[in-house]
Structures are given as C-alpha cells and as structure tokens.
Amino acid sequence: MTASVHQTETMLFSVLLQLIVMVAAARVLNTLFRKLGQPGVIGEIVAGLLLGPSLFGHLFPGASLALFGAKTAAPITVISQIGLILLMFQIGMDFEFGRLKNARAGRGAVTVAVLSIGAPFALGLLLGRVSAPYLAPAVDPVIYSLFLGVALAITAVPVLGRILQEFGLTRSEIGVVAISAAAINDAVGWLLLAGISAYATAQFSGVVMALQVGGLLALLAALWFAGRPAVDWLIARLPLRGGEIGPNLLAVVICIIFALGLCTFKLGVFAVFGGFAAGLLFHRHAAFVAAWRRQVGQFVLVFLMPVFFTLTGLRTNVLGLSTGVDLQWVAVVLAVAVAGKIVPAYVAGRLSGFDHSESSMLGVLMNTRGLMELIVLNVGYDLGIIPQKVFTMLVIMAIVTSVMTGPLLKALLAKTAHAVPFGIEA
Numbered sequence: 001m002t003a004s005v006h007q008t009e010t011m012l013f014s015v016l017l018q019l020i021v022m023v024a025a026a027r028v029l030n031t032l033f034r035k036l037g038q039p040g041v042i043g044e045i046v047a048g049l050l051l052g053p054s055l056f057g058h059l060f061p062g063a064s065l066a067l068f069g070a071k072t073a074a075p076i077t078v079i080s081q082i083g084l085i086l087l088m089f090q091i092g093m094d095f096e097f098g099r100l101k102n103a104r105a106g107r108g109a110v111t112v113a114v115l116s117i118g119a120p121f122a123l124g125l126l127l128g129r130v131s132a133p134y135l136a137p138a139v140d141p142v143i144y145s146l147f148l149g150v151a152l153a154i155t156a157v158p159v160l161g162r163i164l165q166e167f168g169l170t171r172s173e174i175g176v177v178a179i180s181a182a183a184i185n186d187a188v189g190w191l192l193l194a195g196i197s198a199y200a201t202a203q204f205s206g207v208v209m210a211l212q213v214g215g216l217l218a219l220l221a222a223l224w225f226a227g228r229p230a231v232d233w234l235i236a237r238l239p240l241r242g243g244e245i246g247p248n249l250l251a252v253v254i255c256i257i258f259a260l261g262l263c264t265f266k267l268g269v270f271a272v273f274g275g276f277a278a279g280l281l282f283h284r285h286a287a288f289v290a291a292w293r294r295q296v297g298q299f300v301l302v303f304l305m306p307v308f309f310t311l312t313g314l315r316t317n318v319l320g321l322s323t324g325v326d327l328q329w330v331a332v333v334l335a336v337a338v339a340g341k342i343v344p345a346y347v348a349g350r351l352s353g354f355d356h357s358e359s360s361m362l363g364v365l366m367n368t369r370g371l372m373e374l375i376v377l378n379v380g381y382d383l384g385i386i387p388q389k390v391f392t393m394l395v396i397m398a399i400v401t402s403v404m405t406g407p408l409l410k411a412l413l414a415k416t417a418h419a420v421p422f423g424i425e426a
Contacts, residue, residue: 015075018068019307025051026306038406041162041305045370045402048309053317072314080311083304084158085275089257090297091161091179092279093289094170105173108352108362109180115348116366117153117185120340121192124149127336135329135390143200147385150192151377151394152337155182156370156402157276163368163405167413174358178365181345186372187216187273193376194268200383215267223260223277231256231281235288245291253282253292312374318399320392330393337397338404341367357412364408373398 025047033043050056057064128145136144160182161170169175191212238249245253261274282288321327342363349359377394380386386394 011073011075014069015073018073018076018310019303021051021067022048022306022310023303026309027302037410038403039163039166041159041166042403042406044306044309045159045399047306048311048313049316049318049399050313051310052313052315054313054319057314058317058319068314072311076307076311079304080308081271083300083308084272085257085261086296086300087158087161087305088272088275089279090293090300091158092276092281093283093292094161094165094279104353105177108177108349108354109184111348111352112177112181112345112362112366113184113188115344116155116181116341117188119344120152120337121149123336123340124152127152127333131329131332131390135393136387139385139387140200143196143385146192146196146199147380150189150196151373151380152340153185153192154189154369154373154376155185155341155366156368156372156398157182157186158272158372159370159402160365160368160405163365163409167409174354174361174365178362181362181366182368183273183276185366189376190270190273191216191268193379196385197379197383200385212268216264219263219267219277223281227281228284231285235285240287240291243287243291245288245295250295253278256281312378315378316374316392316395318392318396320388321396326389326393330396333393334397334400337369337401338367341401357416361409361412364405364412367401368405369398370402 026044029043029047029050030040031043033046034040051068053064057068125145125148128148129141131148132139132141132144157179161179164170164175164179170179194212234249234252238246238252240246240249257275257278259274260278261271264274264277265271282292321330344363345366346359346363349362350356354362374395377386377391377398381388381391
C-alpha cells in the first residue's frame with residue numbers, strides 16, 4: 001500500500017467514525033427532545049454542542065482530540081455545507097408562497113421583515129456602544145457595534161423551517177409569513193455582514209455593494225421570468241414514473257441546486273440561499289415535492305444535518321464564562337435579543353391585520369436564531385470583531401432563543417384549534 005493510499009484510508013476511517021458518532025448522537029437527542037415536548041431539531045443542535053468543547057471535549061479532551069482531531073477535517077466541512085444547501089432546497093419547496101398574493105399575508109411578510117431587522121439592529125448598535133468599553137476594549141467600537149446589530153437581527157431560516165415542518169405550519173398563513181420574513185431578514189443580514197466584514201478589513205466599496213445588490217435583483221428576476229418556465233418544461237420532459245423521481249431528473253435537479261448555490265455565493269449571500277431559491281422554483285409541483293421528500297428528504301435530515309450541527313458545536317465552547325459580571329452581561333444580551341425580535345414582530349403582525357395569538361406566534365417564530373446565528377458569530381470571531389467572551393454570550397443567546405420557540409409555540413397553538421403534532425418522526 002502506497003503512502004498516499006494509506007493516508008486516504010486513514011482519513012476515510014476517521015471521517016466514517018466521526019459520522020457514526022454524529023448521526024447516532026443526533027438521533028438519540030432528537031428522540032429525547034421530542035419526548036420532552038421540544039422539536040427534534042433542537043435536540044440535534046444540542047447534540048452537536050455536547051460533542052464539542054462544551055461537554056465532551058471538556059470532560060474527555062484526549063478522546064475528543066483522537067476522534068475529531070485538533071482541526072475539523074475538510075470532508076466533514078464540505079459534507080455539512082452540502083447538507084445545509086439541500087435542507088434549504090427542501091424548505092423552499094415546502095412553502096406555498098402563493099399565499100403571499102393575499103394582501104394581508106404579503107403586507108405581513110414585508111412589515112415583519114422590516115421591523116424584525118430594523119429594531120434589533122438598532123438595539124444591537126446601542127448595546128455595542130454601551131458594552132464595548134467593558135467587553136471589547138481592544139476592538140473598534142463602530143465595527144463591534146455594527147456586528148452586534150447584525151447578530152441580533154438574524155433569524156435562522158433552516159431551523160425555523162424545521163420547526164414549522166414539525167408543527168405542521170409550513171402551508172399555514174402564519175408559517176408562510178414567518179419564513180418569508182425570515183428569508184428577507186437573512187438576505188439583508190448577510191448583505192450587512194458582507195459590508196461590515198469588508199469595512200472591518202478596509203475593503204469596503206460602495207460600488208461593489210451596489211453591484212452585489214443589483215446582482216441579487218437580477219438573479220431573482222431571472223428565476224421568476226426564466227427559471228420557473230424552465231422547471232415546468234423540465235418536469236414535463238422528464239416526468240415522474242410511478243411517483244418516483246428518475247435518475248436523469250434527479251441529476252439535473254441536483255445540478256440546478258448547486259449551480260444556484262454558486263450564484264448566490266458569488267453574490268455574497270452564501271450558497272445556502274441558492275438552495276432555497278432552487279426550492280422555490282419547484283414548490284408548485286406537488287408530486288415532485290412529495291417524491292423528493294420520500295427519496296431524498298429523510299437522508300438529508302437524518303445523515304447530512306447532524307454533520308452540520310456537530311461541526312458548529314466543535315467550534316463553540318459555552319463554558320467560557322466564569323464570573324458574575326459575565327453572567328450579568330449574558331442576561332442583558334439575552335433580554336435585548338428576545339425583546340428586540342418578539343415585540344417588533346408582534347407589532348408588525350398587529351399592523352398587518354393578524355390577531356393577538358397570530359401576532360404572538362409571529363414574534364416567537366422570528367425570535368429563532370439557531371445555527372445560522374452561529375455561522376455569523378464564527379465569521380465575526382475569525383475576523384477579530386468580537387472577543388471570545390462576547391462570542392460565547394451570543395452563542396448562549398442563539399441556543400436559548402431557539403429552545404424557547406418550541407414550548408412557546410406549543411402553548412400558543414394549544415389556545416387555537418391547531419393540533420400540535422409532536423408524534424411526527426423527524
């Protein structure tokens with residue numbers, strides 16, 4: 001056996017072992033959290049964190065180093081991103097955006113998006129200015145405050161989508177408004193993050209930013225006027241056989257998903273939104289959506305997503321806070337983050353014609369940060385915009401706001417005629 005072959009086999013052994021641990025841990029915690037009345041996806045998030053330095057790496061550093069290594073293997077990173085792109089495709093397919101033609105739903109999505117971005121961003125700026133001398137004295141206070149604004153404004157589209165799926169709200173008016181507002185929210189958030197990152201590295205350009213926005217608008221127009229008819233033609237040309245997606249159609253769809261991922265990556269809003277955009281092109285074809293869910297969907301949820309959650313958990317250590325002052329700042333960050341999302345989204349719902357219960361659900365849903373927040377935090381940390389303690393505080397905020405969503409949503413739904421489907425396997 002040559003040295004290169006041995007090296008490949010060794011890396012394969014390591015990756016396979018990691019995948020076994022990730023998938024098994026995610027499935028166990030998914031089942032446990034569902035029994036506790038939480039959406040299964042929250043259990044998967046917690047499983048990822050527990051496998052990292054927050055628990056396993058802290059208690060068993062030697063075993064953690066042997067299993068995961070000092071640095072995450074490149075194949076694991078790639079697998080995690082592919083899983084996220086495919087999840088976003090499924091989320092895009094699962095939503096009936098035709099409901100936004102309804103005046104109230106369309107108005108609600110825009111109003112919720114605007115207020116749930118503007119209010120927490122402003123609060124983040126204020127929190128940054130107040131906390132900078134204490135928490136980030138060595139960081140440019142302007143850049144630090146701008147980043148906190150973006151961190152508080154993010155809503156996690158993938159986790160929100162999983163929660164809506166598990167609660168059976170994907171095609172409800174509230175679900176469509178929430179995911180539409182969250183998609184707008186995150187797209188704007190990624191643009192702001194790109195601008196702040198460029199500014200922080202002294203590479204900001206108004207011309208580049210304008211071209212970026214113009215490119216996104218051009219892509220949306222192309223998808224609307226050319227992409228939809230092309231997908232209609234594709235489905236007619238390669239129809240389902242016996243309710244199953246044929247290999248040729250499956251290959252073309254995968255290529256479309258990844259090609260749009262490349263497009264959005266080049267436009268600066270990350271490849272995952274390309275997957276989401278691809279899903280929107282196919283969501284009108286109900287038979288295809290159902291077949292994809294049967295043939296591919298479970299594989300994505302059970303195998304690929306735990307890899308993404310664990311990868312993020314390996315980069316996160318929630319045990320880094322040790323003093324009473326640190327915990328006080330955690331409480332402040334959490335209070336500002338929760339109030340900055342729930343209150344504006346609730347107000348937006350009421351202004352758009354939704355009743356108290358519906359508006360409350362919108363507020364709770366928009367408060368979900370999840371793992372997309374952790375991606376943003378890692379960007380800020382890698383750029384040196386936020387120090388370790390602030391990073392940890394924001395990680396705690398992201399997890400707590402995600403864990404809050406299930407119980408609060410369940411309590412609100414219990415007051416309505418909507419069933420709470422916690423028996424669904426996911």
